[in-house]
Amino acid sequence: MVLGRGNFSRSVAFRWIVSYAVILLIPVALSVIVYSQTREIVEYEIKRASVAMLKQVKYIVDGELRQTENLAAQLTVHPDVRHFLDLKAETGASAYHIYRTEQQLKKMLAANDFLKDIYIYSNALDSVLSGETYASARMFYEMKNQTGTFAYEDWRELMIADHAGQYVQLPVKNKEKKENTPSYIRSFPAQAGSGAAGTLLIPLNAEKIKTMLENIDWVKKGQVFIVDPNGQILFQNSENVEALSATYRKWIGRGTSTFTDTFQGKKSMITIESSDTSGWSYVSVFPVDVFWERARAVRTLNVLGLALCIGIGGLLIYYFARKNYDPVKELVNVFSLRQRQGTSRDLDEYTYIRRNVLETIRERDDMKNRHVRQLRVLQSYYLSRLMKGQTDRNVPLAEAAMTHHLSWTSDRFAVLLFYIDSDEGGTTDLPLSQFIVSNIVKDSVEGRHAIDFTDVDGTLGAVVNVAPGRADCWKDEIEDALAQAYEFITARYKLRFTTVGSDLQTGLDGVHQAFLQALEAQEYRMVLGEDALIWYGNVKPSEGSYFFTVNDEMILLNLLKADEFEKAKGMIDQIVQRAFQRQTPLEMAKCVLLDVATTLIKSIPGPEQAGVAWEEWRPLKRLLSCATKAEFHQELHDIFDKVCGVLRSRQTAHAGAGIGDQVAEFVKENYRDPNLSVSMIGDRFRLTPQYVSRLFREQIGQGLHDFISQTRVEAAKALLQTGASIDDTAARVGFASGHAFIRVFKKYVGITPGKYKALQ
Incomplete structure (x- = not known):
């Protein structure tokens, strides 16, 4: 493409010249603006310097004054x-x-x-x-x-x-x-x-303040006064300064401010800062000429800089415009060799090159996209057939990987199956959900192992090729990657997925075996819950004995009859946890839970058992309808709560109304026994310690433990009045030691046994 002389205005060379000239004019214009605004800038700098210096003085003096006042406060105390x-x-x-x-x-x-x-x-x-x-x-x-x-x-x-x-x-x-x-x-x-x-x-040390003022920058070029609220100068940086007259005292009335006024016949910048600590005012006075000396030098430099900038800039514009246009001209000549029909010769060089480059890139991308789509279809089809065992198993591993562009580096494989569900507001489109999960999981796993995805009968499947030398830790790495992907997908896309995985297999034949293991692990996904990663090696059924024995059944029955409901509930929780261990066959787990439910029903007396347990609850039917571990656990808890309710109602009905009086009489007869306790009383009356203590409080109105202690203390008071020693009294009223006796006696009497004995 060659531009004629009449078309030079459309050339990029012309645009560069104009652009460079505009760029050159920017600093020129800025310099002119800066030059015109020099006065405002100088005045601003005067004010800023004055305020900064005066604040520095105020902060130093105020800080010393605060230390003085703090020292005074310390001296007062x-x-x-x-x-x-x-x-x-x-x-x-x-x-x-x-x-x-x-x-x-x-x-x-x-x-x-x-x-x-x-x-x-x-x-x-x-x-x-x-x-x-x-x-x-x-x-x-x-x-x-x-x-x-x-x-x-x-x-x-x-x-x-x-x-x-x-x-x-x-x-x-x-x-x-x-x-x-x-x-x-x-x-x-x-x-x-x-x-x-x-x-x-x-x-205060006036010489110290004066020395400090003389050492601060800018002070030597002006005057600084520290004035009290009455307008009297307390400190100043020079002795050869006339005292503030009435004209200057009006400055103090303005408060904190900066303004221009005449001082000693010179136009000066006046800055005032007021102290919150002492009420003093800090006044600085600086001649404006000090700053205008620098401003005049700046103006001179601006003019020289403008002239130099325009001269050198013009030469550089011509040089760089010509130098930069040569590569563009060569590119135009290259594309002109393959001039396409319909291409306008009136375009500028960049537009001409861009149009030709975009057409070439578009053709290349179209070919690449078609190739990628075809390759993904072939990869997915091959992986699906490989999992189902329908491919030629005699093909070497390296040849299969090269043919289908799979980055396999070893002969160790595992299969993962993903079951995807969406939360409220999440996507419900299955292909889109599989696309999201597969891409994010792939990004998380790759770098450690190769992973390739395919659709297997509506389920997202993946073949994991374990990297060489990482067979011992591949599961941990896969779990970490899946956990990161799950957290991101759940938060970003409102999707949840459950993963089941196989053990590690060898060779292409092992991919089919790994797929079968993943399908077998799928059964446990429904029982153990959806938010889980289930490995076939953890759920593979093992040979084991039936762990809920007759002895366990007797222990559970005894706990229920003895009113030990919390211990019975803990035993049931342990049985459920053991039943759903991943090595336990599901059939055995369900049988164990049915036996536990039957044992709970057996604890109900016969007359009530038939009517309540079998006709009203129908517990076994409800238990057999459960599908997950959480449902089994909840159903057993419901049965347990109903059984406990029946047993408690019978126990309350059979508890004698006079049990509190019987216990009180028993305590009065046996308080000398050191072994007397709530547990001993429960054994005596064939009741649990908690139950007998509750009945005693309801009927007597006092805790059983307090009643035992008070009975012993009353007996001890009688012995102490007869002159018995403290250790002898403690042993005779049932205390294990003299220290325990003293502590309990003081708790209920308010004084120690020794003081009580001395008062008698």
Whole structure:
């Protein structure tokens, strides 16, 4: 295909040139936009940098303030501090306790360089203790806080006032220089009564905060102030800054914000952050010119970059458009050699190549699909005949696998049969269900063993070719793969399937034998339930004896007659479990269950047996109609419950109304016997321990065990009153040991036998 000069606008070369030019124009346009938006960007960067820096300052200072307040809270409950505050002036201060408290203050002060000092004022002693000195209130004031504007009376009034925890400005001497220092003040609550026991004063280290501000990025190019709620500067990063006038104090009223204003004759960006911890305000002031210096450099670079981008980009557009068009031109020439009738010469190169390639691929795919469909039909037909034993068995294994494109790698085979059912909302189309199950199971099994599926008279069958060297673990691997596939298919497609499998067989002849074994295992699928994987080797009938013997029948009858219904029910569950072991023939299992049902009916007395068991229940007829293990089990439980109901009603009717009085009399006569217990009483009256205990409680209104213990305790009290020893009393009233006697006696009397004896 050759394009003329008039058709160049439809060529891909023209499109490439236009595309490259558009791509080149994108950064050019973006650069112009960035250039036009430089002012907004610079202002945004100014605000962002100011806010970030100021937040950094606020977080650091607020963190130190929180540590200061936490330290103050610890000192209010510190035992040494409390002991110091409790000292009285009239008794004389303890030098040891003062020294010990002073050492504790030194340790706390050394651990926090944000604090300048820690002062504790005691109302009782009218003195101040710090980590360096202990002095009277007057002397401490003269050493630390005396100024012309701050009298001693003002200082002492501040000390004795009640403070919940706040920051104040106090004049502090620093190297013979008077300066106002922010200080945290808090009152110590008194141990008893009203008023405060003293006051805690913690001056902050202003030099530390100033040094911290000077070390933060951007601060050297601007000014940072920390201002109290009254508009007074607490800290600043430079000494050569005029104090905030009334004009600047209006900034504080705006709260947290960023805005532009004039400061010291320069247009500056003002940023304010308010602290939730102390109520302080953090103010930063940065000249806008600092940032515009960088913006001007950016604008210059943008202009140079645009010019360079357009020049170099034009050259690259021409070079790459020409270089990339050469392979396309060669492909067009190749397809032009086999020009098809009806192909337009006005198409662009890509459309022309695409149309020719798609036609070739379509022809190839059609041929491949026809071949695959034919191959699948032949494979399914061959596998079905192989399972039924209808193929030529003399054909070598390798030749059969190659002929039907089967990836068999060994001569060991097994057969699986799948029985598929759908849940509500699942597909009911059998071919579609078989397609879903076969594909997902194949994906799960392949990689370990080869598996091929076919339809065998409406049932999905599979021939598994076990990989060489994996004959010992193939069953476990198949079970894992089927479990994964079952979980996915059930959740995704609402399908359930039961699998039966054969033992491992050898050679092509073994495939037919494996198929017969899978069919034989199918019988157990109905009995053991649908959600199961059943192997022929696990259900293959074995020679075994009839395990429900006459002795077992007598044991079951005795348990029913003795009112041991729970034990009888457990025995029946064990018999059902054993009957449906997979090596037990089904005929034998059904006979055993019929014998169990007959034994249950035998336990009913003769007069009631004929009317109730045979005419009303018809248990054997219902048992013979069961088909699965769950149905057999449930039917036996129903028969058992009905038999227990009849036996309990007879037992209740025959239980004497005066059995409680008889038992009580028996206990009073035999309480000295150490072996006396509920079980012994049940044997005496020919009743089970549970039943005799229940009858006693119903008729007497008290538990039998409690009655025995109280009878013994009453007898013991009489012996103790006569002066008998504890061990002798315990032995005479039927207790096995003195410890048991003491424990039971205290439970019912409330005191030990020894105390009871002493009170008499």
